[in-house]
Amino acid sequence: MKWEYKECRFGDIIRVKLGSVYHYGIFVSDDEVIAFGLPPTAENLKNRQDIKVLATDIDVFSCGNLVETAVPSLKEKMKRRSPEQTVAMARARIDEGGYNIIHNNCEHFVNEIVYGEKVSEQERSVREKWRRFHTDNN
Secondary structure, three states: OEEEOOOOOOOOEEEEEEOOEEEEEEEEEOOEEEEEOOOOOOOHHHHHHHOOEEEEOHHHHHOOOOEEEEEOOHHHHHHOOOHHHHHHHHHHOOOOOOOEOOOEOHHHHHHHHHHOOOOOHHHHHHHHHHHHHHHHOO
């Protein structure tokens, strides 16, 4: 998937870079972004066990950083749910918990909502680095 700094539209996957990680959400409007937890800032990470799917506004979601919008490939466009289905499914999951940084994070959430696949490129990248580290050190 490609990413661009462009105007967000209803049902888009969006992300913001915070340090070395990205935080993902579903854009509804400037007043509503649905995400699995607040952005991972030092203040928000104090209560990690309480992370739930929530709706916030674009300013809280972005923490003042630039927001990128997903630009799906043709194959991804064929798989994706409509913006209306995307937003309805995301709203239906508000207050859901079970956050896990490896197995159930904000990137898993948006991909499951939009594409029906619970995947995370960030997770895959960390696992690949871990695999290489162990291979190189054995």
